[in-house]
Amino acid sequence: MSEAVSGPLFDKTADFSPNFEELLGRLTEKLTTTPYKTVERFCFSYDGLNFDVHRVNRESDQSFLVNATIGYMPYTVESVERREAIKTIIVSSRVLPNVRFGVDVTSKISAGGVFDISCVVKPDLVFYPLMLFMQEARPFIQLIGKYLSAPSRRQAEACQKAG
Secondary structure (H helix, E strand, O other), rough: OOOOOOOOOOOOOOOOOOOOHHHHHHHHHHHHHHOOEEEEEEEEOOOOOOOHHHHHHHHEEEEEEEEEEEEEOOOOOOOOOHHHHHHHHHHHHHHOEEEEEEOOOOOEEOOOOOOOOOOOOOOOOHHHHHHHHHHHHHHHHHHHHHHHHOOOOHHHHHHHHHH
């Protein structure tokens, strides 16, 4: 029902600072070779995440680019452990078939994926690809969220000394 963009979206030897420029480039390349009718954009919040979804309506099917902002990497000074844990989670997510996680140059952690859907009935047009995205990405988003909200080692030590 859905198919992923073929091939890895970023190099396995990357420095953990890839963003979705390559993903957007692949979608743009795909759209320039295939005639399309309309491009629609949906921005909304769901489950504590900000989503930016692009729907491309072509003659025979539709493509959805789903992008979610998860948060920002902790600074190294703030917490080396949490930063390294998030990097490990992002690297581990490379096995996912449709969703890719990345960190851009502003340290923003995002997840994105392209879903090709042959039939979506209105008014549910964005829910099906969104649910596909969330089924695949949610465990990694929850893991990253735990490390983003966890207190740093310094904060934990300060609480122990105060208590």
